[in-house]
Amino acid sequence: MSAEHAGSRHLEIGVDGTSRDLLAADGLRLGLVDTADEAAFAAWTEAESRGFHSAAGTTEHVEQRRGYARVRRTTGVWDDSEANPLTPVATTQVWPAELTVPGHRSLPAWAISGVTVAPTHRRRGIARAVIEAELRTAAALDLPLAMLTVSESTIYGRFGFAPSAMACDLTVDTRRARWIGPVAGGRVQFVSPQQLRVGGHEIVERVRLATPGQIAYDGILWDRQLGLMVGDEEAKTLRCVRYDDESGMAQGFAIFRVKENAGDFTNHHLTLLHLVSATADAYAGLWRFLVQMDLVSTITAHLRPPDEPLRWMIADHRAVGVTEFDHLWTRILDVKAALEARTYATPGRIVVGVADPLGAAAGLHTEGAWVLEVDSTGSAVVTAVGEPVDVSMSINELSAIHLGGVSPLVLAQAGRVTGDATTLEAMFRSPVAPWLSIWF
Ligand SMILES: CC(C)(COP(=O)(O)OP(=O)(O)OC[C@H]1O[C@@H](n2cnc3c(N)ncnc32)[C@H](O)[C@@H]1OP(=O)(O)O)[C@@H](O)C(=O)NCCC(=O)NCCS
Incomplete structure (x- = not known):
């Protein structure tokens, strides 16, 4: 089954209150776009095209996109003092999609797309508010991971994302x-x-x-x-x-x-x-x-x-x-669910310490010490523990190595993983290099 059709909870849940209040204090309004509303969706599409410096679509093109958008959560930020107040000053579109992990398995992930902020409103924290809202919403929906393909590789590390599949x-x-x-x-x-x-x-x-x-x-x-x-x-x-x-x-x-x-x-x-x-x-x-x-x-x-x-x-x-x-950039939101979703190359036991600045306050199950126990079939059980850790890293590095393509030993050499990277390397490596063949 295509995960784009995996239920509609993501369409029904309201906007994140923390970011809504934060943006409201700056005179801005965070809200969902009703894709049944032709004019509202056309204005959203106009803002998204403008944000990526691409041509505005014809009416037929926008109508075609509106058909696809029915299964996506489409969000905007509006500045009601603008000359064209219907056109949002920020956009994003998100939906749950199955992401393949090592072992011929997949997990439901939060695909984030269409992130733009109008050049007139840049660098005042709007993208941060929108992205953190999406991460908290994903956590509220029990999705263990968020993912995106990026225009610039400088933007998303600060939100806990890391590249996990190269092309x-x-x-x-x-x-x-x-x-x-x-x-x-x-x-x-x-x-x-x-x-x-x-x-x-x-x-x-x-x-x-x-x-x-x-x-x-x-x-x-x-x-x-x-x-x-x-x-x-x-x-x-x-x-x-x-x-x-x-x-x-x-x-x-x-x-x-x-x-x-x-x-x-x-x-x-x-x-x-x-x-x-x-x-x-x-x-x-x-x-x-x-x-x-x-x-x-x-x-x-x-x-x-x-x-x-x-x-x-x-x-x-x-x-x-x-x-x-x-x-492909990914960001683990739930360490237990994300690590248990895949299989591992070798059996073993390792305690991984994870730091996450966004962490528990955002409803994420990421920070702390996690014991990863892999059995002889390669399946894992992950439990939060109070034990001393064997290896530690931030959520970025854990997200990077999760699909089995980024080497923990290389990250250790780069000073981004400390402790027993050798055991991690043996366990996490995937025989098939991770790869995503599309942009989304
Ligand atoms: C990228 C974009 C969404 C950022 O929006 P924004 O509202 O200006 O971002 P914010 O003000 O919330 O910035 C949040 C943080 O990210 C940083 N940042 C934002 N854009 C950045 C960029 N392009 N490169 C590096 N850092 C960036 C900010 O400096 C800020 O850092 P800080 O919190 O450490 O101070 C916006 O510039 C844009 O629409 N760009 C064109 C479309 C695009 O590339 N979208 C991304 C698609 S994947």
Whole structure:
């Protein structure tokens, strides 16, 4: 089940009182947007677009977004003294979504998106009030973790978030990238975005639990990738291919565009927007198809996993340039629930000390000493204890290592974890590098 449809409690709970009062003292009003109200939602969308410096949507586009927004908690902050008082001066949109953790498991997480504050109202604490409100609301809803993808990596550390899943941008020189990988036995064929809409999503769901860091998504996040948003001019250049295995079952797809080089027809540029595969065969079949595309000399691929096998499937390792960056930021709100949700690589027992400036006052179950006991199956029981700790860190570092991709030993070297990082390293490491393949 998609977590975007996991009940409606998050739509019904009122705004956080602490932040409402704080903002009211500054002459501002924190409130929920009624997505059934066309004018209110249009004004909210206008504020969000303005906040990200993107073009305002047409009426049809806003109406399409309003349809998706029905399952999201949409919040604004209004300054009633403004010339256009209906347009909020701050926006955010949140919803619960399943987040994959190591061990083919997932936990319900609070996805935060659309955080903007108008440039006219910046740096007076509005974003802090809005984000802390969302964290307290998540805690009130018993959600063990909050997550976001960020415009700038300087903003969210102060709220206890840390990058826990990295992503890579690849540049492939196809002239050097002679294929030496397996030749898949299935078939690659062009399909329309509409054909991919149901079948492609079924593949996304099928592979979701294989990689920590992936989230359950549909609605706008899926339709946007398929170019199905009203007025998306760039969508006209999208191409979709599907890989079917030898038995005819769809096992993967790729969405890409090719930009012609008018000056040299042998130097076109292919941009890979999304490639999802449920089998090794589908992965090889789709990448081989892309790498061998006639007239294309360069492929750039955005948001690829840190452990991409492609480099081992081509003759020249250096045909692929890799730029790694932080992508998914997470913030544990409930240490017991978050740590018990995943499995661990080795059995053992360790007492972890956690500091959290936001902590108990915000209703978070994070601060203190926690004993993590992992049995021979990799499952954990976590209990608050009064014992001396073996290793200590702040909630940021615990959030960073939680998905198994950030090394506790590296954090210890950086001075951000003190104590027995070696045991943590052995327990927390995930055999599959965490990765999130979309922005939200
Ligand atoms: C980022 C943004 C939401 C911040 O809003 P804001 O109301 O100015 O932030 P606040 O005044 O509440 O700042 C809270 C703290 O974050 C800091 N901060 C805010 N924006 C920051 C940034 N871009 N980089 C570094 N620090 C930042 C503030 O200095 C303040 O620090 P302090 O509490 O230690 O003094 C706003 O500038 C914005 O809308 N930017 C463009 C859209 C965007 O990037 N949104 C984020 C999407 S992930």
